[in-house]
Amino acid sequence: MDSTSHPDVSRRSILAAAAAGATAAVVKISGTDAQAQTANKTTYVLVHPAWHGGWCWKKVTPLLRARGHDVYTPTLTGLGERSHLAHPEIGLETHIQDVVNVLKYEDLGQAILVGHSSSGAVITGVADRVPEQLAHLVYLDAFVPADGQAMMDIIPPERRKGMEQRVQAEGKGWLLPSLAPAPWDQFLREAWRITDEADRGWMLARLTPTPFKVFKDPVRRSNPAAEKLPRTFIRCLHWPNPMFDRYADTARETTGWRYRELPTSHEPFVTHPQDLTKLLLEAAA
Numbered sequence: 001m002d003s004t005s006h007p008d009v010s011r012r013s014i015l016a017a018a019a020a021g022a023t024a025a026v027v028k029i030s031g032t033d034a035q036a037q038t039a040n041k042t043t044y045v046l047v048h049p050a051w052h053g054g055w056c057w058k059k060v061t062p063l064l065r066a067r068g069h070d071v072y073t074p075t076l077t078g079l080g081e082r083s084h085l086a087h088p089e090i091g092l093e094t095h096i097q098d099v100v101n102v103l104k105y106e107d108l109g110q111a112i113l114v115g116h117s118s119s120g121a122v123i124t125g126v127a128d129r130v131p132e133q134l135a136h137l138v139y140l141d142a143f144v145p146a147d148g149q150a151m152m153d154i155i156p157p158e159r160r161k162g163m164e165q166r167v168q169a170e171g172k173g174w175l176l177p178s179l180a181p182a183p184w185d186q187f188l189r190e191a192w193r194i195t196d197e198a199d200r201g202w203m204l205a206r207l208t209p210t211p212f213k214v215f216k217d218p219v220r221r222s223n224p225a226a227e228k229l230p231r232t233f234i235r236c237l238h239w240p241n242p243m244f245d246r247y248a249d250t251a252r253e254t255t256g257w258r259y260r261e262l263p264t265s266h267e268p269f270v271t272h273p274q275d276l277t278k279l280l281l282e283a284a285a
Contacts, residue, residue, distance in 0.1 A: 042135075042284040043070045043108050047099055049117035049142075050210035051178060053080015056203075059273035060280070067281065074102045076122070083208045088174035092150075092217035096125035103133045110135040112283050115142050117266065118214070121151055125219045131226040136283050140276075141236040141266055144247045147221035154243055155215075167212045175209035193238060193265040203270065232258040232283050234276075239266035258283075 044064055046057045054073035061071045076095040078086035099122060103111060113134050115123035120142025127137055143151055152160055163176060170177045180187050184204055188194045194203065221227070233251035235244060251257040260279050262268050268276040 041068050041070065043072070043111040044280065045072045045074070045099065045102060045108065045111050045113050047074065047113070047115045047119040047122050048076065048079070049115075049119045050176070050214065051079070051207045052116075053082070053206060053208070055080055055206055056267075057269055060269045060277055063273060063277040064280065069284075072102055072106065072108070074098055076119075078211050079208055080206065086175070086209075086211055088211065088213065090211040091213035092121060092125060092219060095119075095122045095214060096129065099123070099126045100129050103130055109133050112136045112138060112280070114138040114140055114280065116140040116269070117142050118151060118210075121145050121214075121219050124221060127226040127229055128219075128221050128223045131223055131229055134229055137229055137231045138280065138283050139231065139233045139247070139251075140268070141234060141239060141241075141244055142247075143243070144233070144250075145219045145221075148218045150218045151215045153218075163212075163215070171209055171212065174212055176212045176215065177209045178207070191239075191265070192267045192271075194267060194270055196271075199270055228256070230256055230258070232260060232279075234260045234262060234279055236262050236264050236266050236268055238264055 046054075046060065048054055048056050054075040057071075057073045061073060064071045075082050076098050078090045078094075099113075102108070103126070109132075111134055113123045113126060113136070115121075115138070117140070120139045123137055123139070123142075124145055127134055143154060145151065145154060152163075155163070162181070166181065167173060167176050178184055178187070180191070182190075184207055185200060188200050188203060194200050231251070233247055235248040248259060251259040260282070262272060262275055262279070264272045264275070
């Protein structure tokens with residue numbers, strides 16, 4: 001008997017063909033979505049500041065990854081989970097090399113490199129070394145040192161003196177214990193406006209002294225290719241800092257820079273991770 005003459009066989013054939021077509025369509029659509037996501041994938045390298053570690057980006061990292069991006073949060077030598085490696089000779093060059101090695105050994109290219117506060121000096125040095133592996137620099141309320149400048153050259157003299165005294169009195173002559181003489185808990189609450197008790201407890205358990213040489217070493221900016229990289233300066237408006245205000249003014253007026261603002265204090269990755277993530281995503285656009 002011809003299969004076309006039997007209604008049950010004919011019905012099964014039609015249903016099977018329809019199912020096969022639907023499966024093929026789903027595979028095609030899924031493949032298209034996967035290709036689109038891969039095409040739009042960006043690599044972010046987030047560099048923490050003094051006293052912190054890669055841990056400080058914990059709230060931001062899943063938000064970027066949820067959008068399909070790769071995220072690396074290296075901890076600089078002598079800090080965070082690498083604090084056991086701290087010694088007096090750790091300086092800016094050490095921290096620059098930390099990040100350069102992440103880019104090298106992870107085979108990263110076209111990365112968006114983000115530096116917060118003191119790590120503005122780190123990402124400036126990294127860009128000078130390997131501009132071909134970078135797509136954009138983001139200075140998050142950060143130092144933007146000129147060629148030959150150290151952070152101690154930029155910090156006001158009255159603050160420099162206090163920092164040097166604390167290094168001698170509290171840091172064995174080579175460690176800067178914290179940003180200010182006030183206890184960390186008080187400083188987090190009053191200066192950085194970290195009002196959530198759980199957030200403060202999480203940070204207090206992880207903040208560690210920073211090798212002071214990092215602040216004293218000058219950065220080098222001698223690579224013309226690095227100077228051509230697009231840059232963004234993000235100013236955290238609730239953290240009073242005349243130095244950062246000057247950088248913000250420069251970013252507003254200089255070709256090749258974007259300027260953005262956050263209505264936060266100095267630690268938006270803790271207090272306003274979603275708002276910060278939106279601006280980081282914008283850097284990839």
